[in-house]
Amino acid sequence: xRLLNLFKxxxxxxxxxxTRTLLTMLGIxxxxxxxxxxxxxxxxxxxxxxxxxxxMGSNMITIRPGADDRGPARxxxxxxxxxxxxxxxxxxxxxxNLISYITPMVxxxxxxxxxxxxxxxxxxxxxxxxxxxxxxxxxxxxxxxDTEVNSAAKVALIxxxxxDNVFPDGEEPVGQMIRFNNIPFKVxxxxxxxxxxxxxxxxxxxxxxxxxTVQKRILAxxxxxxxxxxxxSEDDAPEAVIQVTEILRSQHKLLDTEDDDFTVRSMEELISxxxxxxxxxxxxxxxxxxxxxxxxxxxxxxxxxxxxxxxTKEIGLRMAVGGKGSDILMQFLIEAIxxxxxxxxxxxxxxxxxxxxxxxxxxxxxSVALYSIVISFAVCAITGIFFGWYPARKAAALDPITALRxx
Amino acid sequence: xxxEIIKINxxxxxxxxxxxxxxxxxxxxxxxxxxxxxTIMGSSGSGKSTMLNILGCLDQPTSGTYEIDNVSVKDLSxxxxxxxxNEKIGFIFQSYNLLARTSAIENVELPLLYNSKVSTxxxxxxxxxxxxxxxxxxxMDHTPAQLSGGQQQRVAIARSLVNNPVMILADEAxxxxxxxxxxxxxxxxxxxxxxxxxxxFVTHEPDIAEFSSRTIVLKDGNIIQDxxxxxxxxxxxxxxxxxxxxx
Numbered sequence: 001x002r003l004l005n006l007f008k009x010x011x012x013x014x015x016x017x018x019t020r021t022l023l024t025m026l027g028i029x030x031x032x033x034x035x036x037x038x039x040x041x042x043x044x045x046x047x048x049x050x051x052x053x054x055x056m057g058s059n060m061i062t063i064r065p066g067a068d069d070r071g072p073a074r075x076x077x078x079x080x081x082x083x084x085x086x087x088x089x090x091x092x093x094x095x096x097n098l099i100s101y102i103t104p105m106v107x108x109x110x111x112x113x114x115x116x117x118x119x120x121x122x123x124x125x126x127x128x129x130x131x132x133x134x135x136x137x138x139x140x141x142x143x144x145x146d147t148e149v150n151s152a153a154k155v156a157l158i159x160x161x162x163x164d165n166v167f168p169d170g171e172e173p174v175g176q177m178i179r180f181n182n183i184p185f186k187v188x189x190x191x192x193x194x195x196x197x198x199x200x201x202x203x204x205x206x207x208x209x210x211x212x213t214v215q216k217r218i219l220a221x222x223x224x225x226x227x228x229x230x231x232x233s234e235d236d237a238p239e240a241v242i243q244v245t246e247i248l249r250s251q252h253k254l255l256d257t258e259d260d261d262f263t264v265r266s267m268e269e270l271i272s273x274x275x276x277x278x279x280x281x282x283x284x285x286x287x288x289x290x291x292x293x294x295x296x297x298x299x300x301x302x303x304x305x306x307x308x309x310x311x312t313k314e315i316g317l318r319m320a321v322g323g324k325g326s327d328i329l330m331q332f333l334i335e336a337i338x339x340x341x342x343x344x345x346x347x348x349x350x351x352x353x354x355x356x357x358x359x360x361x362x363x364x365x366x367s368v369a370l371y372s373i374v375i376s377f378a379v380c381a382i383t384g385i386f387f388g389w390y391p392a393r394k395a396a397a398l399d400p401i402t403a404l405r406x407x
Numbered sequence: 408x409x410x411e412i413i414k415i416n417x418x419x420x421x422x423x424x425x426x427x428x429x430x431x432x433x434x435x436x437x438x439x440x441x442x443x444x445x446t447i448m449g450s451s452g453s454g455k456s457t458m459l460n461i462l463g464c465l466d467q468p469t470s471g472t473y474e475i476d477n478v479s480v481k482d483l484s485x486x487x488x489x490x491x492x493n494e495k496i497g498f499i500f501q502s503y504n505l506l507a508r509t510s511a512i513e514n515v516e517l518p519l520l521y522n523s524k525v526s527t528x529x530x531x532x533x534x535x536x537x538x539x540x541x542x543x544x545x546x547m548d549h550t551p552a553q554l555s556g557g558q559q560q561r562v563a564i565a566r567s568l569v570n571n572p573v574m575i576l577a578d579e580a581x582x583x584x585x586x587x588x589x590x591x592x593x594x595x596x597x598x599x600x601x602x603x604x605x606x607x608f609v610t611h612e613p614d615i616a617e618f619s620s621r622t623i624v625l626k627d628g629n630i631i632q633d634x635x636x637x638x639x640x641x642x643x644x645x646x647x648x649x650x651x652x653x654x
Binding site for chain 1: 460463466485486489490492493494504508518520521522523570
């Protein structure tokens with residue numbers, strides 16, 4: 001009952017000063033709107049990174065020779081010859097509970113030639129499970145078989161970029177012969193177009209062949225450049241990474257004091273590496289937005305101060321007719337909270353509007369997080385209480401006699 | 408014997424100004440009975456305002472006792488004083504002190520907003536009744552800016568009546584008004600007094616005292632005169648005697 005009356009009084013005071021109230025709210029409105037829009041941009045970019053990485057096969061686990069090369073000034077892991085076919089067999093044998101597909105991989109650059117057309121590309125030597133790991137479908141033709149792997153058959157599948165460049169006249173590539181570094185290959189399939197990955201690499205600029213063929217006929221090596229596997233599910237990936245690491249350590253007979261001479265990485269790690277960059281950006285954006293919210297709060301405090309000063313006589317009267325200090329305190333506090341919450345609400349709408357604008361006109365990926373709305377709204381209410389408290393207390397502490405005589 | 412609403416005994420009020428102590432009231436005693444119309448007079452510096460503040464429970468005495476409606480005010484807290492003001496006293500000020508841009512009826516309702524025992528419906532009813540008593544029921548939706556000085560003071564009087572106080576406390580209530588309007592307001596006070604409402608009127612204008620039933624004169628913090636008025640003038644009659652104005 002009493003609180004309702006105080007609400008009415010505060011509401012009335014706000015209505016009587018529409019313009020000033022709106023101007024006061026402006027700080028809060030802009031603050032909240034920017035928090036929501038900034039978080040939406042941050043979340044959006046994080047999600048888009050996740051989606052692109054997932055499209056490369058989110059369960060994928062990559063095993064490379066050489067130590068972790070993430071740090072600066074390390075040697076290129078690709079030149080180290082520690083990863084062998086035996087390692088591959090051991091992993092395949094011992095991780096059947098975690099890994100669904102696994103392939104050895106060797107790769108090398110070279111020239112793809114078809115008649116007078118040629119194109120620099122990369123050849124990947126793999127086994128038939130590769131397509132399942134990379135989540136690639138065939139546009140035409142078929143994958144090579146295990147038999148063809150065992151016999152080191154000279155068959156290959158090519159990506160769309162290669163097709164475009166060595167078959168520029170639009171002939172059907174399947175069944176044709178191409179040469180890769182002067183070794184003839186029969187094209188038995190064309191990979192479906194995948195486009196660029198997050199890092200701007202053209203995923204269609206590839207030639208896929210049995211790893212045996214690439215090892216023997218092109219690279220003349222007996223070690224592996226990579227082992228690529230696919231965990232049964234995304235959740236299994238971290239465990240698989242641990243197991244693979246253990247297997248390889250024992251395979252390579254590493255002592256406890258020795259560092260790994262290989263690197264095992266899951267896509268999940270990659271995602272988190274990239275997400276952390278975008279998270280940092282989000283934190284910065286939110287910090288800027290938070291500062292504007294703070295300034296908005298100070299705006300409220302400023303206006304509440306002016307309001308208390310301006311209405312000193314009114315406060316005196318209210319006290320004379322029976323308003324208690326607590327009533328006056330609540331009145332001004334409610335006023336401050338109403339201003340900040342209304343500002344917050346308008347800010348939420350403005351923020352959503354701004355997000356829509358960014359999405360539709362700037363074509364940036366955005367994603368409005370519910371928590372950003374809840375948090376900024378809560379911050380508004382707290383701002384109201386925090387910045388309204390001091391002026392309200394000042395009002396409540398006024399002496400009714402002095403207040404009544406105030407001109 | 409009539410009920411004594413105000414009981415004041417040896418009341419003193421000192422103010423400390425730096426190192427000096429100012430004795431605003433130096434041991435005052437008097438009582439006010441129900442239905443009296445008392446004017447408290449005195450020049451500036453006589454302790455009139457201090458007396459008013461104490462009577463209005465806005466201030467507390469340094470020593471001595473003050474009882475209003477059998478409640479001793481001396482040891483009450485700030486909040487308890489607010490409740491006393493809300494339930495027992497109706498204030499009227501020289502400058503009306505109405506809330507700007509707020510309708511007459513909402514101004515009148517104000518004291519009841521701070522009384523949680525009064526429901527919204529009752530509040531409205533009582534405010535309308537109070538406005539009727541001052542003859543302004545037709546203008547209850549007008550804001551102070553749309554009312555004349557006399558009408559604004561009537562709204563203020565209605566506001567002082569709305570909580571059914573045991574005493575109305577007026578501070579120079581006609582100070583801002585011309586003679587004609589002052590008489591109209593005094594006539595209204597006399598009507599209310601006839602209905603049994605106790606009125607204490609603080610003023611420095613001697614002619615106002617002629618309309619009251621008793622006058623207390625203060626000087627330098629002491630009562631120098633306290634007399635019953637045997638020849639109460641009627642404000643309505645005085646009003647009729649004024650030269651006619653064409654509005």
